[in-house]
Amino acid sequence: MSADIEQLSKALERIKPSPTLAMTQRVAELKAKGVDVIGLSAGEPDFDTPDFVKEAAIAAIRAGKTKYTNVDGTPELKDAIIAKFKRDNDLAYTRSQITVNVGGKHTLFNALVATCNKGDEVIIPAPYWVSYPDIVAFTGATPVIVKANANQLYRMLPEQLEKAITPKTRWLLLNSPSNPSGAAYEEEELAALGEVLRRHPHVMILTDDMYEHVWYAPTPFKTIAQVCPDLYDRTLTMNGCSKAYAMTGWRIGYAGGPEWLIKAMAMLQSQSTSNPCSISQAAATAALTGPQDFLEERNEAFEKRRDMVVAMLNDAPGLHCPTPEGAFYVYPDASELMGKTTPDGKVIKSDDDLIDYFLDSVQVAAVAGSAFGLSPAFRISYATSESVLKEACTRIQRACAALK
Structure with a gap:
């Protein structure tokens, strides 16, 4: 070597x-x-990327919005995210409960690095997005993989979740609709998972809703904090602009969650990337507040x-x-x-x-x-x-x- x-x-x-x-x-x-x-x-x-989003970015450059911003997001973008969560998910947050990061992967990284220690466990249904277990492993925690096969339409069952939870469980990572399978949990399925989670109050929930707006089911999209309001204080609801708004290269992810967690993620971000690109934040603000048709x-x-x-x-x-x-x-x-x-x-x-x-x-x-x-x-x-x-x-x- x-x-x-x-x-x-x-x-x-x-x-x-x-x-x-x-x-x-x-x-x-x-x-x-x-x-x-x-x-x-x-x-x-x-x-x-939609033209109105591009124009917002150009306008931001011309207006000189090229300086440092708040570490975890401009007030304008945080307000746009708050409005989005209320409009699309009926979830209420304040600015101190919102984080803006350099893409959804960065949101995941900040949340897990800020909360996981060696010996902790993180439950990940499979098939999973490739980065989940690696980010967990980076923190020193242990990924606990729950396999959801094709015969169950790639959705984890409540009894599988129950079996996977131990006193060491720190997080459940839930991705719906899923990368790689496109599988999505409908309201009654989320409610059934919520019943299990109520019995284990030490488990946090990180729900990756990045594909929320790429949705074909006849019933409306739901996220777990919306279906199970009593889990709101234990849930980090993550999203971003990459998929819905075709802004993969702009690198904007965001999340809403408990204030203590958001504060910890901001501290970590202050010593790593600092703020996301100011121009990308202006573009994301336009994406979330502009026409959605x-x-x-x-x-x-x-x-x-x-x-x-x-x-x-x-x-x-x-x-x-x-x-x-x-x-x-x-x-x-x-x-x-x-x-x-x-x-x-x-x-x-x-x-x-x-x-x-x-x-x-x-x-x-x-x-x-x-x-x-x-x-x-x-x-x-x-x-x-x-x-x-x-x-x-x-x-x-x-x-x-x-x-x-």
């Missing part, structure tokens, strides 16, 4: 690079070589793509693809393809093997279920054009049919 490696921190040794970003980089390298590869690995809307139009486009992708993947031999209620991902179960052999004689032993086979044989890039804690499966993002998705699914059908 080299001297440079020996000097790395123990905390850094507990985490690994993002598998989704690694696949996106791999696709970029193949495209640079002229390979006709279809990349379906990136979790990013293909729509552009375009969200429905974009949802209709996403839903149409979803229906086509689910149908085509379910027509592929050996795949079972549940229909997601939100987000812009599908998560097909590939159990029936394990043990099959490719035309060149390789045995598919894992979803990693399957993803490599898709990329090598038909030039379609997805992300293996191993990255999300539930195998054998894979994630496809349908945040791209219908024509590209149709071609990609046709290629996957061909690849599956060639397995023996």
